[in-house]
Amino acid sequence: MERISDKIDILVDRIPELPFFxxxxxxxxxxxxxxxxxxxxxxxxxxxxxxxGVGMMLKLLFxxxxxxxxxxxxxxxxxxxxxxxxxxxGALTLVWYVEPTGVILLLPITLFYMIxxxxxxxHRWSSILAGSILGIIIAILCITYLYEIYFNVKLEIxxxxxxxxLPPLITLLRNHYVLK
Numbered sequence: 001m002e003r004i005s006d007k008i009d010i011l012v013d014r015i016p017e018l019p020f021f022x023x024x025x026x027x028x029x030x031x032x033x034x035x036x037x038x039x040x041x042x043x044x045x046x047x048x049x050x051x052x053g054v055g056m057m058l059k060l061l062f063x064x065x066x067x068x069x070x071x072x073x074x075x076x077x078x079x080x081x082x083x084x085x086x087x088x089x090g091a092l093t094l095v096w097y098v099e100p101t102g103v104i105l106l107l108p109i110t111l112f113y114m115i116x117x118x119x120x121x122x123h124r125w126s127s128i129l130a131g132s133i134l135g136i137i138i139a140i141l142c143i144t145y146l147y148e149i150y151f152n153v154k155l156e157i158x159x160x161x162x163x164x165x166l167p168p169l170i171t172l173l174r175n176h177y178v179l180k
Contacts, residue, residue, distance in 0.1 A: 014175055016084050017167035019109045020091050023102060024163070039150055040098050042159035044091070047142045048166060051090050051135055055083045058134075066122050082123045082131035088113045090135030097143050 011018075024041065031037045059078040066079035088110045095102040114132065117123040123131075150156070 015171050016088070016113060017171060019106070020088070021164075021167045023095070023106060027099060027102070035153070038153065038156045038160045039147075041163045042151065042156040043142055043146050044094055045159040045163035045166065046146060047090055047094060047139055048087060048163070050142070051086050051138050052083065054134065054138060055081055055086045055131065059083075064127070067124060068120075068122060079123050080127040080130060081134055082114075082117050082128045084117050085114050085123075085128045085131035086135035086138075088135070089132035090139035093136045093139035094143065097139075097147070 024044070028037055028041070058081055062080050063078055064080035066077060092103060092106050092110045095106055114128045117128055118125060151159075
């Protein structure tokens, strides 16, 4: 008999972007400063692109196998670092900087993601910890070097649109082409 925690682990595996996407959408609808919103989401989009890029390069560089084969595409079937942990810990760091009260909601979700990756047997704790630390570092670098730079408003609007299109697109691709 499948436990509820097993079903939640599978949900986290299939659509990990969902809680962060919902939080972002609520922030979008409730924030009174449109220019600031566009800027925040453009920085978040840049963080995701850098985080996924660095994480994938490290997977291909180290080629550390997962404890259990999980993905059908070899390049992302390596276990180090955990991209789920990288993105969720980095997103938590960005939320802490922009809207500290949001951490109350997202910290338990981020910790659950980390535990879930181990519980599913797709990552070792070292890969989860490394991904989390790397995500925090990349987020801090984005905050330090990009947050004070306002790009052209059209570019930031474009990045914001991509930010909201990216999670559903990644979910569709992951569930259709990647997961075994």
